[in-house]
Amino acid sequence: MTTPLDLKKLKIRPLAERRSLTCADDILVAPNAPLRPLPEAVQPLIADCAQRIRAARKGGASVMLIYGAHLLRNGAALILDRLLAAKWLTHLATNGAGTIHDWEYAWLGASTESVRENVATGSFGTWDETATNIHRALLAGALDGLGYGRALGRYIAEDGAKLPAPEELARAIAAAPEHPLTAARADLLRAMREQSWPAGRIRVEHRWRQNSILAAAWRHNVAVTVHPGIGYDIITNHPVFSGSAIGRAGELDFKLFAGAVAGLNGGVVLSIGSAIMGPQVFEKALSCVNNLRLQEGRGVVSGHSIFVVDLQDGGGWDWTQGEPPKTNPAYYLRFCKSYARMGGTMRYAQCDNLTFVQHLHRELQRL
DSSP: OOOOOOGGGOOOBOGGGSOOSEEHHHHOOOTTSOOOOOOGGGHHHHHHHHHHHHHHHHTTOOEEEEEOHHHHHTTOHHHHHHHHHTTOOSEEEEOHHHHHHHHHHHHTSEEOOOHHHHHHTTOTTOBHHHHHHHHHHHHHHHTTTOOHHHHHHHHHHTTEEEEOOHHHHHHHHHHOTTSTTHHHHHHHHHHHHHHTOOSEEEEOOOTTGGGOHHHHHHHTTOEEEEOOOTTTSGGGSSTTOOHHHHHHHHHHHHHHHHHHHTTOTTOEEEEESOSSHHHHHHHHHHHHHHHHHHHTTOOOSOSOEEEEEESSOGGGOOGGGOOOOTTSGGGGOHHHHHHHTSSSEEEEEESOHHHHHHHHHHHHHHO
């Protein structure tokens, strides 16, 4: 029988020893920077998207941005900050990678590594500060009822977190073992003891926090959710790794995400560079919302618009004409197929994600 790997024995390294491939100062794009060239076919779609967002906000409907890590890595943080400040977006959602790069840019001012080189040496992802701080943010945030996105956003925006004394946690667990926070308290207590984290305020200065989308969402009080997979992200590669902490944070965020989906009548979904997480999470959340609505005698979510943006060509299929047959390779493009099945209208734009966001922001400024 296979024996589980003992991650407590991993040799971890400080981020200072890593050769980071991208620097925050080099990638960040100013909101008023010259617009990048936009494919001619995408121009009318941008105008339509902006008008639908305007109508959605006027009607009080959700406008959700579901994004992959490359939107951050391409330097869109300041543009998204403007969109959040102007209240064009009501909900953000990303994957685990989106948060790892977000935190590393905010704290180190650099991110990304060579997967090929570092897996071969057993050093890929074994970076102390990344896993330590993200886990600490999630464990501290759980005590305040925060999911992954808001807990880490607060941690970055407020430069750290406050941890209770271990004795206080132990007393609370013993006094009320059935309390909803008992498991979160136990996870934090274990981490504090194993990692020698002190009680009290732990200050972690984020000198490049302008690069953080999560911190911007926290400042503007816009919900941001994270939808991780256990084993997907480098924060697994550390003795502090806690599947329960990540799972708990992800559970809270899925419910919050579904709450935003519940407000999508007449709303807008932007799925930008999220080929797997976005459609997978959205379809489950929409089903949950419709399940509850039908029990209440209400209609399912309707009137919503979905704009999917990616670099692939969409399989050469016109998705406005319906779904391709299984014999067509386009049928297997989940980021198109799944969203096309979600009611409302779905439009696909083959476009660089930063270029799309740049032009959308500029169009919204004109409205």
